[in-house]
Each structure stands twice: as C-alpha cells, then as structure tokens.
Amino acid sequence: MKKIKIALVGNPNSGKTTLFNDLTGSNQYVGNWPGVTVEKKEGRLRMTGKPGREKWPQVIIVDLPGIYSLSPYTMEEVITRDFLVLERPDVILNIVDASNLERNLYLTSQLMECGIPMVIALNMMDVVKKSGDIVNPDRLSAALGCPVVETSAVKGDGSMQAALAAVRQVKFSPPAPLKFGETVESTLGMIGHVLKNKVANEVLKRWYSIKLFERDEKVREQLALSQSDLDKIENFIKVCEAELDDDSESIITNERYERVTSIAAESLQRNLNKLSASDKIDRIVTNRWLALPIFAAVMFIVYYISVSSVGTIVTDWMNETLFGSWITGGVSSLLESVGAAGWLQSLIVDGIIGGVGAVLGFVPQMMILFFFLSFLEDCGYMARVAFIMDRIFRKLGLSGKSFIPMLISSGCGVPGIMASRTIESEKDRKMTIMVTTFIPCGAKLPIIALIAGAMFPGSSWWVAPSMYFLGILMVILSGIILKKTPLFSGEPSPFVMELPQYHMPAAKNLFLHIWERGRAFIVKAGTVIFVASGLIWFLSNFGWNLRMVDQDESILASIGHFITPMFSPLGFGDWRAAVATVTGLAAKENVVSTLSVLLGVSEGAESTPALLASVAGMFSMVSAYAFMVFNMLCAPCVAAIGAIHREMGSVKWTLIAVGYQTALAYIISLLIYQFGRVLFLGHTVSAGTIAAIAAALILIWLVVRPDSNKKIKPPQKATS
Amino acid sequence: MRSLRDMQCGKSAVVVRLAGEGALKRRIMDMGITKGTNITVRKVAPLGDPLEVTVRGYELTIRKADAENIIVE
Numbered sequence: 038m039k040k041i042k043i044a045l046v047g048n049p050n051s052g053k054t055t056l057f058n059d060l061t062g063s064n065q066y067v068g069n070w071p072g073v074t075v076e077k078k079e080g081r082l083r084m085t086g087k088p089g090r091e092k093w094p095q096v097i098i099v100d101l102p103g104i105y106s107l108s109p110y111t112m113e114e115v116i117t118r119d120f121l122v123l124e125r126p127d128v129i130l131n132i133v134d135a136s137n138l139e140r141n142l143y144l145t146s147q148l149m150e151c152g153i154p155m156v157i158a159l160n161m162m163d164v165v166k167k168s169g170d171i172v173n174p175d176r177l178s179a180a181l182g183c184p185v186v187e188t189s190a191v192k193g194d195g196s197m198q199a200a201l202a203a204v205r206q207v208k209f210s211p212p213a214p215l216k217f218g219e220t221v222e223s224t225l226g227m228i229g230h231v232l233k234n235k236v237a238n239e240v241l242k243r244w245y246s247i248k249l250f251e252r253d254e255k256v257r258e259q260l261a262l263s264q265s266d267l268d269k270i271e272n273f274i275k276v277c278e279a280e281l282d283d284d285s286e287s288i289i290t291n292e293r294y295e296r297v298t299s300i301a302a303e304s305l306q307r308n309l310n311k312l313s314a315s316d317k318i319d320r321i322v323t324n325r326w327l328a329l330p331i332f333a334a335v336m337f338i339v340y341y342i343s344v345s346s347v348g349t350i351v352t353d354w355m356n357e358t359l360f361g362s363w364i365t366g367g368v369s370s371l372l373e374s375v376g377a378a379g380w381l382q383s384l385i386v387d388g389i390i391g392g393v394g395a396v397l398g399f400v401p402q403m404m405i406l407f408f409f410l411s412f413l414e415d416c417g418y419m420a421r422v423a424f425i426m427d428r429i430f431r432k433l434g435l436s437g438k439s440f441i442p443m444l445i446s447s448g449c450g451v452p453g454i455m456a457s458r459t460i461e462s463e464k465d466r467k468m469t470i471m472v473t474t475f476i477p478c479g480a481k482l483p484i485i486a487l488i489a490g491a492m493f494p495g496s497s498w499w500v501a502p503s504m505y506f507l508g509i510l511m512v513i514l515s516g517i518i519l520k521k522t523p524l525f526s527g528e529p530s531p532f533v534m535e536l537p538q539y540h541m542p543a544a545k546n547l548f549l550h551i552w553e554r555g556r557a558f559i560v561k562a563g564t565v566i567f568v569a570s571g572l573i574w575f576l577s578n579f580g581w582n583l584r585m586v587d588q589d590e591s592i593l594a595s596i597g598h599f600i601t602p603m604f605s606p607l608g609f610g611d612w613r614a615a616v617a618t619v620t621g622l623a624a625k626e627n628v629v630s631t632l633s634v635l636l637g638v639s640e641g642a643e644s645t646p647a648l649l650a651s652v653a654g655m656f657s658m659v660s661a662y663a664f665m666v667f668n669m670l671c672a673p674c675v676a677a678i679g680a681i682h683r684e685m686g687s688v689k690w691t692l693i694a695v696g697y698q699t700a701l702a703y704i705i706s707l708l709i710y711q712f713g714r715v716l717f718l719g720h721t722v723s724a725g726t727i728a729a730i731a732a733a734l735i736l737i738w739l740v741v742r743p744d745s746n747k748k749i750k751p752p753q754k755a756t757s
Numbered sequence: 758m759r760s761l762r763d764m765q766c767g768k769s770a771v772v773v774r775l776a777g778e779g780a781l782k783r784r785i786m787d788m789g790i791t792k793g794t795n796i797t798v799r800k801v802a803p804l805g806d807p808l809e810v811t812v813r814g815y816e817l818t819i820r821k822a823d824a825e826n827i828i829v830e
Contacts, residue, residue, distance in 0.1 A: 108784075110779075138814075286783055290791055291791050291792055294794075532823070533785055533817065536817065537816075
C-alpha cells in the first residue's frame with residue numbers, strides 16, 4: 038500500500054504542535070534531525086472510527102520546525118527547505134494563524150514555490166471571531182489557488198478535515214507561485230534559462246532561480262554552477278538591483294509582502310478599535326515596574342512547587358520508600374531466598390537498583406517541573422521572560438530564557454539541562470547546557486556542609502553563599518570566554534522575536550509534552566546511567582585480581598591513587614580525597630559517603646562529629662576550599678552527563694562540555710589553593726604559585742581578548 | 758531621518774529604509790518590517806532594552822542596537 042507523507046509547515050505559535058498532536062495522538066516518534074539539536078517529530082494519522090479506513094493509504098505526518106521564512110540563515114529554516122525540496126513530501130499542510138494573516142501568508146508565498154500540492158489549515162478561527170475580525174476562507178482559497186480549511190486546533194475543531202483535505206489534494210497539482218513585478222520576473226526568467234540543463238523539474242527551476250537571485254549561499258553550493266554561469270547570473274542580478282535601487286534579497290521580500298498584504302486585505306476585515314486580552318495582560322506582565330516582581334513571583338512558585346515542596350516529597354518517597362525499602366527489600370529477600378551469590382546481590386541491589394533508582398527518583402520531580410515549563414511556554418509567558426531578561430544574558434552570549442535552566446539547576450542539574458530546550462537558538466542552547474551545572478545543585482550541598490563544618494566551625498555562614506556566588510561568577514566568566522571561541526563562531530543569532538498572544542494551552546499538549554520528555558529521559562539517560570552505575574559499582578567493589586575487596590583496595594581506589602598526583606597542585610593530593618572526587622561522578626552525594634568509608638567513620642554523614650574531625654585533619658583551610666570548589670565545578674554526575682548527551686545530541690559536544698567544565702574547575706581550584714596558600718597560610722612562593730600566576734594570566738587573556746568571531750564580516754552567510 | 762531606536766513609546770512611523778545586511782536584515786524583513794510598513798513602539802523592557810513594537814498587527818521585540826538599522830519617518 039502506498040504511503041502518503043504530509044509535511045506540516047507553519048510559523049512558530051501558529052498552533053502547529055497542537056494540530057500535530059491532535060492528528061497523531063500518541064502515534065508519534067520524536068527524534069533529532071541528523072547532526073543538529075533540532076527536534077524531529079513524525080507520526081501516523083489516527084484513522085480510528087473512520088468508516089472504510091482499511092482502504093485508506095497509510096498517512097505519515099512530519100512536523101517540521103516552526104519558521105517564518107525559508108531563508109538560509111537558521112538551522113530550522115534550512116532543515117525545512119531541504120526536506121521540502123530534496124525529500125519531496127506528497128503534500129504540504131500549511132498552518133496559517135488567521136489572527137496574524139500577513140506574516141503567516143508570507144511563509145505561504147514561499148511554500149507555494151516548492152511545487153508540492155498544498156492545503157491551508159486556517160487556524161485560530163476562534164480567536165479571530167472573538168476579536169471581531171472577519172476572515173473569508175473562500176476568497177483566500179481563490180487568491181492562493183489551494184483549498185483552505187478552517188480549524189481551531191486548541192478545541193480540536195477541523196483538524197481531521199484539514200488532514201483529509203491534504204490526503205485528497207495529493208492527486209491535484211501544486212498551487213501556481215505568486216508573480217512578482219515585471220523587472221524581477223524577467224530577471225528570474227534569464228536565471229532560469231542559465232539553469233535549464235541543471236534543473237530538470239520546471240517548478241523547482243523557479244524556486245532555484247529565486248534563491249540564486251537572493252544570492253543564497255546554500256543553493257549556490259548545492260547546484261555547483263560553473264564560474265561563468267555564476268558571473269552571468271550575478272550580472273542579471275546587478276542590472277535588476279540598479280533598476281529597482283535595492284538589494285536583491287530586499288526586492289524579493291518587499292514584493293512578497295506587497296502581494297501578501299493585498300491578498301490579506303481582500304480576505305480579511307479587521308476590527309480596528311480593539312484592545313485584545315493579550316494587550317491587557319501585557320500592560321501588567323511586562324509593565325516597567327511590575328515585570329520583574331511578577332517574574333520573580335512566577336519563578337518562585339515554579340521552583341517552590343517543583344523543587345522545594347511537592348517535588349522533594351515525591352523524589353524522597355521514590356528514593357527512600359519505593360527504591361530504598363520496597364524494591365531493595367523485595368529484591369534482596371528474593372535474591373536471598375533463591376540463594377544468589379553475595380556479589381550478585383551486591384551488584385543488583387547496590388549497583389544497579391541504587392544507581393538507576395537514584396536517577397529514576399528524579400523523574401516525578403522533572404515531570405512536575407516540565408508541566409510548569411510547558412505551561413509557561415505554551416501560554417506565551419516564556420517569550421516575555423526572554424523579553425524581560427534579555428539585557429542581562431545577551432552580554433554573555435546567552436538567551437534571556439537561559440535564566441530558567443540555571444534557576445532549576447540550583448535544585449538539580451538534570452532537569453535544568455533539559456529545560457534548555459525552550460531556547461530557540463542552537464548556540465545559546467549549547468552554551469546554556471555547558472554552564473548551567475556551575476550553579477550548585479542540591480546534591481552538592483552535603484559537600485559544602487561537610488567542608489564548612491569541618492574547616493570553618495563557628496564561622497561557616499559565608500561558605501555556602503560563596504559557592505552560589507562562585508557558580509554565578511563562573512557562568513558569567515564562561516559566557517565571556519566561550520562566546521569568543523571558534524566553538525560559538527558565526528553571527529550572533531538576531532533577537533527579533535515575536536511576542537505571541539497569550540492563550541490557554543491545550544491540556545493534551547501539556548501531557549504529551551511531559552510524557553515525551555519523561556520517557557526520553559528514562560530511556561536515553563537511563564541506558565547511560567545503567568551502564569555507568571554498574572561500572573562504578575564494579576570498580577569500587579573489585580580489585581585488579583577481579584575478587585571482591587573492600588573499597589580502599591578496589592580498582593577505583595587504585596585509580597584514585599594513580600590520579601592523586603594530579604590533584605597535588607590543588608592542595609588535595611590525598612588519595613582519599615581523589616577517590617571521593619571520582620565516586621562523585623556517580624552522584625555528588627557519594628563524595629561525603631566515600632570520604633566517610635575511607636576515613637573509617639561508619640555511617641558518617643556531613644554533620645557527624647567524628648567525620649568532621651577526620652576531614653579537618655586531612656585538609657588545611659585553603660586546600661579544603663579548593664577541594665570543595667573542584668567538586669562543585671567539575672564534570673557533573675552521570676545523570677547530568679546523560680542529560681547533556683541527550684540535549685546536545687552528540688558525543689563530541691558532550692565531551693566538549695564535560696572537558697571544559699573539568700578544565701575550568703581545575704584552573705579555579707589551582708588559583709584558590711596556590712594564592713590562598715601564600716596569602717592566608719603564609720607559605721613561600723613556589724613553582725606552583727608561578728604556575729597559578731600563568732594560569733590566571735591565560736584566564737584573563739581569554740576574557741579580555743578581542744572577539745575573533747567579530748572579525749568575520751557578515752556577508753558570509755553562515756547558518757550555525 | 759531617524760531610526761526606530763529614537764522613537765518615543767506610543768508613537769507610530771513608516772519604515773523608509775533598512776540598513777545593515779545579512780542574517781539580521783533578512784530576519785527583520787522576514788518578520789514583516791519592510792519598506793512602507795507602519796510600525797508603533799509599544800514599550801521598553803524593564804531593564805531598558807529591548808523594545809516592543811507592533812507591526813502588521815502583532816507584537817515583536819527587537820534590541821535597540823538592531824532597531825538602529827530601521828530608518829523611519
């Protein structure tokens with residue numbers, strides 16, 4: 038049976054995702070487009086309850102990224118046009134926000150050039166009716182030359198009709214592209230003539246001609262034209278530009294908007310004297326004086342419910358009751374009753390259930406958090422967050438929306454990293470993922486409490502705040518350093534962003550989103566963590582002779598011994614501190630428990646006096662602080678590394694992130710120990726001090742050096 | 758000749774020219790700010806940047822530095 042592929046294309050905030058969820062339900066597959074962190078969604082059209090559905094062909098819907106144009110400048114736009122032009126779906130279902138007709142039809146005018154049959158889903162008809170505007174779908178259909186179906190995706194009205202219209206439209210011819218002015222048309226004709234041997238498809242020839250007229254680098258590369266052909270085309274463009282006194286890209290854009298404005302004027306009657314509900318809300322929410330307090334209040338509520346109160350209760354229950362006693366107890370007694378070997382019991386109970394359980398414990402908390410985040414995103418508030426916070430964050434090469442992942446990370450880095458998904462620009466997103474775990478998470482607090490209690494008894498009030506302050510400082514420092522590196526080269530993504538109208542999110546969208554994110558975490562991160570916790574269990578319980586030994590004779594301990602010298606310049610060249618740092622990779626809480634095991638304090642916690650005394654004997658004030666700083670900033674736990682891998686979508690970027698974090702941790706600890714030793718403990722200047730001065734100078738240079746990415750002049754139309 | 762940046766809140770003007778080039782210029786045009794378009798400055802963000810403007814019936818935010826490229830009258 039033949040398959041039909043529908044491409045779902047539309048502006049961001051046009052209700053595209055709602056429509057997609059409506060049409061496919063849970064028959065979705067979510068992945069990434071190859072090589073980038075842009076989400077790819079595909080699903081099968083639900084046919085349940087439709088008579089005669091056996092005879093229907095299988096219908097696959099591809100949800101393309103929300104875009105405003107088919108320009109070559111953003112990842113999302115390039116993905117969409119490559120999909121349309123190279124993979125040739127059978128039909129385009131273009132979602133048009135009827136309450137925002139002109140800008141939406143601008144994209145439509147470009148889609149009409151792809152030579153693919155098209156149906157328009159005229160969405161948000163409920164909003165239009167409420168605002169008193171009148172849209173005439175028949176006139177629109179006549180002007181564009183393709184069927185128009187009215188929908189209200191939030192209510193589920195018309196969605197299926199739109200999909201069925203698209204399926205029917207497969208047999209019909211594509212809409213005729215809009216005609217530009219005479220001068221432009223004749224230039225396009227001449228370019229098309231040059232292409233006659235290159236592009237066989239007549240319809241696509243026009244698309245390629247327009248792109249060449251716009252001097253689109255991507256298309257030039259794709260067509261691999263000879264230099265003489267390129268020169269010819271360049272001449273045509275120059276003549277046209279001289280005649281119309283503008284650059285070619287502007288000429289095309291202007292002409293498109295002119296056509297679209299007149300089409301919109303024919304089919305839309307605007308009710309002019311209105312102040313929409315959205316305007317009224319924004320009078321308060323983005324008000325000069327109220328915006329920041331409201332933002333703080335919203336963040337407090339989200340944080341309080343999902344991290345401090347409900348989230349912690351559920352996570353603690355999962356960790357202590359469900360995994361800690363029910364499952365562990367049940368499995369232990371089961372294993373005992375069948376007489377399993379001691380090592381197997383230990384592997385399953387301590388290694389796997391302990392490790393995976395610690396991670397799964399986060400899942401309910403994450404789901405609560407994602408409920409709030411997707412609510413804020415869907416209702417339109419997240420765009421306002423970017424508007425309010427942009428000024429602070431853009432200096433660091435981050436987005437205004439980066440605030441949210443960082444706030445969440447002060448609870449737990451894992452959902453923090455995953456919350457970066459709402460940031461549009463790939464660069465901002467990657468940068469946010471790299472820096473967000475510098476903010477101390479809940480699991481790092483016992484380390485702080487231990488060092489503060491052991492080394493600074495009586496006057497430890499400043500230790501914890503200093504760690505948060507250091508975390509924020511590292512985010513700022515990293516922003517400045519990283520945005521100048523070739524990793525984040527290319528033009529800064531322009532911040533020209535729509536503030537969509539507020540609306541009540543569809544409950545179905547929220548739950549699908551939460552379900553999908555939760556599942557992604559459990560599956561993707563879970564596999565990494567499953568393997569990692571098994572491995573760490575093995576390393577900390579077995580010696581090189583592959584027999585079970587005590588932790589201080591294990592492979593992990595000998596790795597600790599081996600890497601100990603590396604930590605000497607940081608002041609904690611004690612193998613126990615080194616091993617504790619390594620076990621912190623499994624979970625940061627382990628740093629305290631490992632130290633207590635290795636120091637021979639049974640059942641030691643961060644406030645046990647015997648442990649505090651032993652720790653106080655291990656460190657000086659300065660080396661203890663350096664130890665703490667290193668553990669705060671270095672590679673996060675495996676769960677967070679798993680989340681980084683999931684969000685970055687590449688091993689290379691995961692290694693870059695973790696490598697950068699560890700290197701920065703090393704340098705900062707080095708500075709603290711070496712300078713602190715001389716300044717506070719009165720030690721003499723040594724080779725280490727000189728190394729620290731050198732490191733400090735390099736760090737200062739990285740911060741103040743000119744931005745190498747700024748030297749590249751804009752005409753290179755880089756997309757990443 | 759003045760730019761969008763110099764406009765007062767609540768005032769409207771017509772776009773006469775777009776300066777700059779590349780991705781930023783294209784993005785500004787793609788969002789509907791083209792020659793002859795009516796544009797109204799709605800407000801300034803609480804920290805003094807970016808701006809919120811109304812264009813073609815919807816709300817758009819743009820940084821002051823980028824708004825300098827939009828020449829109005």
